[in-house]
Amino acid sequence: MSKEKQTIHEFDLNVIYDYFSNVERQGPGSQEITLKALSFIDGLTDNSKVVDIGCGTGGQTMVLAQNIPCEITGVELWPDFINQFNQNAQNKNLHDRMKGIVGNMENLPFQEEDLDLIWSEGAIYNIGFRRGLNEWRKFLKQGGYIAVTENTWFTEERPAEIQEFWQKAYSEIDTIPNKVDEMQKAGYLPIATFVVPETCWTNYYSIMQKTQASFLKKYKGNKTAEEFVGYQRYEAELYYKYKAYYGYVFYIGKKI
Numbered sequence: 001m002s003k004e005k006q007t008i009h010e011f012d013l014n015v016i017y018d019y020f021s022n023v024e025r026q027g028p029g030s031q032e033i034t035l036k037a038l039s040f041i042d043g044l045t046d047n048s049k050v051v052d053i054g055c056g057t058g059g060q061t062m063v064l065a066q067n068i069p070c071e072i073t074g075v076e077l078w079p080d081f082i083n084q085f086n087q088n089a090q091n092k093n094l095h096d097r098m099k100g101i102v103g104n105m106e107n108l109p110f111q112e113e114d115l116d117l118i119w120s121e122g123a124i125y126n127i128g129f130r131r132g133l134n135e136w137r138k139f140l141k142q143g144g145y146i147a148v149t150e151n152t153w154f155t156e157e158r159p160a161e162i163q164e165f166w167q168k169a170y171s172e173i174d175t176i177p178n179k180v181d182e183m184q185k186a187g188y189l190p191i192a193t194f195v196v197p198e199t200c201w202t203n204y205y206s207i208m209q210k211t212q213a214s215f216l217k218k219y220k221g222n223k224t225a226e227e228f229v230g231y232q233r234y235e236a237e238l239y240y241k242y243k244a245y246y247g248y249v250f251y252i253g254k255k256i
């Protein structure tokens with residue numbers, strides 16, 4: 001769901017969520033990049049507390065659950081995604097290791113200084129990178145980690161078409177050094193950043209493209225569905241045209 005929040009509210013949410021409900025991941029990502037980011041996190045034990053914010057149906061949560069020894073709580077605004085998340089956990093026999101709860105990243109139901117790791121792939125943009133880093137920090141223990149992906153400019157200057165598109169869709173988009181600076185200012189030691197490979201985006205867009213035909217058939221004549229797919233196709237076209245200029249970056253920080 002690499003879409004901007006404000007536009008989402010202009011459409012019928014049910015239809016939009018239906019569009020994303022049949023895929024494993026709702027944003028660009030992969031098992032490999034989840035594991036790569038995880039390799040920077042030290043010291044997780046059976047008793048650690050891990051939270052995956054904006055977890056969707058739990059594609060990346062499952063990878064975490066299969067590779068760390070503790071329980072993970074997925075938090076997600078959309079109840080249907082959480083039902084799917086818990087069903088997926090059950091199917092993979094991971095339900096004792098990962099639990100999905102309905103919740104809002106703007107008002108998380110956790111205690112202060114309690115968590116060892118906050119994870120969030122393709123979701124922090126909903127609250128904004130700066131606000132998410134600042135507001136979520138209090139839930140982490142000292143020395144706890146945060147790992148998030150964020151849409152980022154790769155170059156100092158960009159062609160006007162893509163500059164304007166993302167400025168409007170997500171005005172917090174910025175360069176890696178500026179994002180790292182924000183992480184530092186929010187009270188984290190920046191541990192690592194790496195660019196999420198292009199294949200994560202091209203896989204994501206090609207999976208979504210495959211679902212578009214049946215989605216449009218199901219919602220034939222529905223303006224919301226048609227406009228939404230139109231917007232998705234435009235976003236994907238822009239990505240293929242301008243992928244040298246932007247993409248997701250993983251940011252990993254440690255609370256100091």
Ligand code: SAH
Pocket residue numbers: 001002024025026027028029053054055056057058059060075076077078081103104105106120121122123126
């Ligand atoms: N992490 C998943 C999903 C990314 S899509 C993946 O990478 O596949 C972003 C998710 O954030 C969506 O599932 C959306 O419903 C959720 N979301 C949006 N606003 C939210 C909020 N305020 N609180 C919690 N989740 C939210």
